[in-house]
Amino acid sequence: MDLVTRAEWRARSPRGHLSPLPSARGTKLHYVGSFVSPDLAKSCSRCLDTVQGIQAYHQGTNRWTDIAYNLLVCPHGRVFEGRGARILSAANGPGLNQGHYAICALLGDRGLIQPTAAMLRGIHDAFAYLRERGAGREVRGHRDGYSTTCPGPVLYRWLQAGMPLADDTTPIPRTPSPPRWPGRYLQYRHGQPMQRGQDVTAWQRRLAQLRYTIAADGIYGATSAATTRVLQRAKGLSVDGVVGPKTWAAAW
Ligand SMILES: [Zn+2]
Ligand SMILES: [Zn+2]
Known part of the structure; x- marks a missing residue:
């Protein structure tokens, strides 16, 4: 330590x-x-x-x-x-x-x-x-x-989640054909109902694979939006926390 x-x-x-x-x-x-x-x-x-x-x-x-x-x-x-x-x-x-x-x-x-x-x-x-x-x-x-x-x-x-640590020795899984953008803009607005669904889960799973700390609970809330912003910043995209086709593609 x-x-x-x-x-x-x-x-x-x-x-x-x-x-x-x-x-x-x-x-x-x-x-x-x-x-x-x-x-x-x-x-x-x-x-x-x-x-x-x-x-x-x-x-x-x-x-x-x-x-x-x-x-x-x-x-x-x-x-x-x-x-x-x-x-x-x-x-x-x-x-x-x-x-x-x-x-x-x-x-x-x-x-x-x-x-x-x-x-x-x-x-x-x-x-x-x-x-x-x-x-x-x-x-x-x-x-x-x-x-x-x-x-x-x-x-x-x-x-x-039991305080998981990313195992830095496991390579990030490569997907031969990245999944297509599901067609719905994932976004979180304070005070509005949160989006839920398979598309949210798929996005969160990918973020977790990329070693972001996020639970794949299928609910696009403040944490998901914040994590998306971190990814967007890292990839040089415009930082708005919204998962559109560009942000989606950048994660694969
Ligand atoms: Zn320090
Ligand atoms: Zn405290």
């Missing part, structure tokens, strides 16, 4: 006494929420700035003793030491911190919303690190048992 210690990210000292928590039922996953700059993915020095900013916010505005999380994971797969192991977190909501430690992924609900493969591996590392230090096997999202969208739709589905 690529651990960045508090000294390495130049953490400020806790504002007071941190409560020990020698063991817990498990660990909950969080995200930053709000806007996270896509520039974060460019250089890990920006990750360090971001972690420092979260600590300043938690200690300043929130008046907490320290950064709320036990560990934080950046898009480069590095694991930043927050409160560290065997310490009570401040992240899971009132009365819920005794049961779970807390890991935060540096992802937002806008801007940087898609986890990298390195980040998913880093999250695995972080869960394992805490399990070796008092955490039970239970893996949850913040939203389990608490009213929040945290850790966001992409990571939450990934948790529910």
Whole structure:
């Protein structure tokens, strides 16, 4: 595991006494929420700035003793030491911190919303690190048992799917004759009914084959549209999250 210690990210000292928590039922996953700059993915020095900013916010505005999380994971797969192991977190909501430690992924609900493969591996590392230090096997999202969208739709589905990691050694399947565009523009509009069907499932399956983190549930929602935008950006297409003939063809 690529651990960045508090000294390495130049953490400020806790504002007071941190409560020990020698063991817990498990660990909950969080995200930053709000806007996270896509520039974060460019250089890990920006990750360090971001972690420092979260600590300043938690200690300043929130008046907490320290950064709320036990560990934080950046898009480069590095694991930043927050409160560290065997310490009570401040992240899971009132009365819920005794049961779970807390890991935060540096992802937002806008801007940087898609986890990298390195980040998913880093999250695995972080869960394992805490399990070796008092955490039970239970893996949850913040939203389990608490009213929040945290850790966001992409990571939450990934948790529910059993945290699969792309096996980088398996080649992406090549299709001799790519399937034809189904004839319906797949798109998601906030507040309107979501499109469902075989065409959606086929599209999601292809995205998953291309190692995007997406569940093939046959519903074209915000996550599908966001993933489509990432693919469109990678392929140099116009980025609108709509699957028309060009975007469809670009995936095969
Ligand atoms: Zn959370
Ligand atoms: Zn980083």
